[in-house]
Amino acid sequence: MIAIFSKFDMAGGSERRCVELANGIEKYTNHQACILAEKDFPESLTPLVDENVQVIPYALLKPEYFGGDDYVIVVNTDCKEFSTLDYWEGKSQRHNTRLSLVGIRKMLFLYNFLISPSRHLHELIKYVDISIVCTNRKFFNEITKQDRYERVRILPRYILGSPINPDSVNSRVRTKAAIFGCHSKRLGSKWNPEWPKLAEKISQRYSQSEFRLMGMKADMIENMQKARCSALFKENEVSVKEFLDSLDVFVFFPQYKREEPWARVIAEAMVAGLPIIALDRGGTSDQVLKWNNGILCKRFDDYHKALVHLIEHPEVIESMSRNSIRISKEFHTEQIIKKLMGILWA
Known part of the structure; x- marks a missing residue:
């Protein structure tokens, strides 16, 4: 299972990116894709989702979707809490569900609006295998150049554009x-x-x-x-x-x-x-x-x-x-x- 987790509080480009990633995983790989919404899932996006992609609203209330050797891609990480240990332990203002990261095979944190929250990822390193995915070269280079990212520079880092269905x-x-x-x-x-x-x-x-x-x-x-x-x-x-x-x-x-x-x-x-x-x-x-x-x-x-x-x-x-x-x-x-x-x- 490859799960894509995000806020989904809008139905803009970031959210469409999540949907197209899930659709693409279903279409071009042998893996099952699942969309995990922090809260509700926008109705306007529902017609865009492949019929084989499972959508789970209020996913944090269903911790079974965050384990079992699954891969989790965290998108829309301009939500600063997503990159902190407190968020995943249910200690943030957004929710109070404690999730175990130990059962997750790998987490990709995809930064598509702000890169600055990534500096907190060092808090998660001892619990799960983590990679940073930047949406552009500017974000990628910022981690290299600025001292505030010193503790996460060791993490694998990539650049990945948004998928567009031709x-x-x-x-x-x-x-x-x-x-x-x-x-x-x-x-x-x-x-x-x-x-x-x-x-x-x-x-x-x-x-x-x-x-x-x-x-x-x-x-x-x-x-x-x-x-x-x-x-x-x-x-x-x-x-x-x-x-x-x-x-x-x-x-x-x-x-x-x-x-x-x-x-x-x-x-x-x-x-x-x-x-x-x-x-x-x-x-x-x-x-x-x-x-x-x-x-x-x-x-x-x-x-x-x-x-x-x-x-x-x-x-x-x-x-x-x-x-x-x-x-x-x-x-x-x-x-x-x-x-x-x-x-x-x-």
């Missing part, structure tokens, strides 16, 4: 830059307040340009409607597959302070064959190779110049599109599961 999108080569778009959750920092300014500035100069956005914050929609925009969709109003298929270029334009460790929306867009324009922070540079499958930006002017460049140089679109498809094969579900199995058996 069947979840239509993959095709793009040949023009006319329709720009993005989809994301409505969380404030995921949408830059300068989106309307960018759309208006581009559409004034290039009348053929269109913008399609899904999931934008309500307080920004009115300003966006004043700019030239062909379509504004509510979150999940259309399928991701249909939405990405309508675009020529994917523009990931969050607030400048946001560090996206590994953007699932970028990965899906790459699998779909879209060139990427994105903020150069966090783990985005692990996904976007500058001037190869996209353009990385640091400020508003960079975004404006990037869109202008692609509009005025359509000959680069096809190459960037093909490169997105090529690079994205590294995080197709089957490839990620192969890497995961190598980590588990190492």
